[in-house]
Amino acid sequence: MQFAVKKLTRSDLTFFEYQFRRQNAGNQKSIKLDATVFAEQMFPYVRRTIAVQPLQFLVTLAIHGPGQRRSPDHKTRMITAASKYQKYWHLNGETVPDPEDDPTRYHALAAGDLAAFAFEECRFLPVLVSIVMVLLSQAEHADAQVLCDLMVFLAGRRMALLPAETLAAICEASSALHPIQSVSASR
Numbered sequence: 001m002q003f004a005v006k007k008l009t010r011s012d013l014t015f016f017e018y019q020f021r022r023q024n025a026g027n028q029k030s031i032k033l034d035a036t037v038f039a040e041q042m043f044p045y046v047r048r049t050i051a052v053q054p055l056q057f058l059v060t061l062a063i064h065g066p067g068q069r070r071s072p073d074h075k076t077r078m079i080t081a082a083s084k085y086q087k088y089w090h091l092n093g094e095t096v097p098d099p100e101d102d103p104t105r106y107h108a109l110a111a112g113d114l115a116a117f118a119f120e121e122c123r124f125l126p127v128l129v130s131i132v133m134v135l136l137s138q139a140e141h142a143d144a145q146v147l148c149d150l151m152v153f154l155a156g157r158r159m160a161l162l163p164a165e166t167l168a169a170i171c172e173a174s175s176a177l178h179p180i181q182s183v184s185a186s187r
Contacts, residue, residue, distance in 0.1 A: 002042050003162035003183065004117045005150050006031070008109065016106040017095035030092030031115065033079065034159040038089050041161055042119055056080040057129045059091065064179035066109065066137035072182070073099050079129060091131075108139035114150050116162065118183045134179045146174045 006012075012031045013019035020029055056078050063073040077093035098105045113136060120130040136143040136150065149170045154160055167183065174180050 002119045003164065003167050004037055004159060005154060005162050006115045006159040007154060008111060008113045008115055010111045013109055015096055016109060017097040018106050019109060020095045029095050030090035033089040033091060035087050035089060037159045037161055060130045062132045063135065064182050065135040066143055067140035068142040068177050068179065070102060070105065108137050109135065110138060113137045114147060116150065116180060116183050132183050134183050142178060146170060146178055146180045149173065
């Protein structure tokens with residue numbers, strides 16, 4: 001597994017149906033993945049193939065958090081290149097609605113919150129990518145320590161690879177019930 005962390009922007013929040021209706025952030029409906037992290041560091045085969053044809057990948061996505069005690073929300077989405085220049089890739093598709101059994105799950109998310117990702121490692125051009133995403137909200141007391149540790153790690157960057165050792169240290173300092181453990185367990 002490869003790990004990354006991303007600071008969410010207002011436009012990233014539009015990936016979630018409630019936030020899309022609430023935010024006045026355009027019509028994006030996706031989370032931007034920085035090409036330096038996604039295409040060059042995590043999936044270098046993407047860059048070699050993209051010159052021939054635009055690519056998109058089917059994604060199985062398990063969303064954990066924000067906070068604790070929430071079951072994973074499983075979705076199927078796509079990752080696509082944002083433009084022919086591939087500066088950004090988008091995790092997109094339909095917006096993600098709040099689960100029926102948790103009707104306010106994504107309501108407290110705000111710009112500056114984080115998403116921690118575990119991407120299935122792939123040595124060749126991926127066709128299907130499995131992703132575990134943990135949402136960390138400033139509004140959730142249970143997320144405070146992990147959010148703080150990841151903010152320190154990001155040090156002002158918008159998105160970065162998260163070394164397994166750093167993730168392990170963050171998990172060790174967190175509650176055993178925190179969903180960041182599910183990202184670490186993906187290793």
